[in-house]
Amino acid sequence: MPRRATKRGSERTPLSGDFDVVVCGASFAGLAVARELHCSGASVLVVDRYEIGERQTSACAAPTEWLHNLGLQDSIRQTFRDLVIHRPSRTYRWTLPWTFSTFDYRTLCGLLADQGDFVFDTAKVDGITRGATHVVHTDRGDLRAPLVVDALGWRRVLSSSPDAIQPPDARLSRGLEVHPPASGEDLELWLDPKYVVPGYSWAFPAGDEVRVGVGSFNPRIHVKDPTVALAQDIGVDAVRYQGNWIPHRLRPATDDGVFMVGDSAGHCLPTTAEGIRTALYFGLACGRELRKVVEGRQTRGQALARYGSFSADHKWAFDWLWRVQSIVSGVNRHPAMDTALKVMDRPSFVRWAFTHYLNIAPPSFALEGARPYAPQPWRAEALAA
DSSP states (O other), rough: OOOOOOOOOGGGOOOOOEEEEEEEEESHHHHHHTTTTTTOOOEEEEEEEEOTOOOOSOOEEEHHHHHHHTTTTGGEEEEEEEEEEEOOEEEEEEEEEEEEEOHHHHHHHHHHHHHOOEEEEEEOOEEEESSSSEEEEEEEEEEEEEEEEEEEOOOOSSSSSSSGGTTTTTEEEEEEEOOBOOOOEEEEOOOOTTTTTSSEEEEEEETTTEEEEESSSSTOOOOOOHHHHHHTTTTOHHHHHHHEEEEOOOOOEEETTTEEEEGGGGGGGGTTTTTTHHHHHHHHHHHHHHHHHTTTTSSSHHHHHHHHHHHHHHHHHHHHHHHHHHHHHTTTTSSHHHHHHHHHHHHHHHHHHHHHHHHOOOOGSSSHHHOSSOOSOOOOHHHHH
16 A cells, blocks of 8 residues: 655645545545445545554444454454443443454554555545535645545534534534553443443453543533543553544435545444444445446446435434433433343343344445345435436
């Protein structure tokens, strides 16, 4: 994969050019899009403010089968079958029907990028002028392409109304982590109002470090102090901070000719704040539609309609998890939460619930020759476009 040809500061060189596809954002979603264009014959540029794998912003965990199906297993740090949930009065241990793995961010991004066939460069994307050929404006120059993907995250930089999702008024959660050197055996969650009421806390072991954090569903609630408190309570140092805003409502996956993927489209599951699996899932779906365009099998308009329909047809799952998130926010400090967990604390229920949860974005979707869409029904107007 080409290395960037520029340096930072005053030594940055101009960047411009015409491409078939410009993917803005080089994390999970953007790299998944680019992966699907491998050997398509398209000229593809992936651009990001940071080097590939440079800036981790999450706990970096995903269903193990997803990582294996994408050939990313060498990034795995630790694998878990059980989920441990702590309440003030009791701890629950649920054995899942599938395993979850923490992974190394830089390694995974490098492995995913190696599966693509694109040029990468660094630049800050500032906006876009739309047309038959879009013009993407960066701090190093303008990039032109008929197919443009916004995989830049929750800011939705290339939206026609980019100020519509600014915190703290937007529908965003906020999360903060520390990454101390330590070890652990369990994937742990805390539904404990001691740390946060509308949200949860976690400790995810990853080989030689433990990723400890607190997430609040209310963006106005700061989480640094509770993150430090949790780290102290479990006996690790509060060092190596990282955090981010997390979208918790699905947004349109297309915007006036531009494809939105990952956090820019709200592709992060409410309640759990799991966004890596869904970023890969919708990134693959978007890339498959773009491939049909560059190979002359459909128009840009058809790709926009089909991909937009694909994303929108998952709204039911996002809405259900949003309802659960709202319930958790309302009862986390009350005995009703303990009653609910006691009802759920049955192997049959855990298997049923987590199987359905995994199937919102099933790992089989990553396999070669997998269906490009979820099962019917589809909106007729999108299919006919």
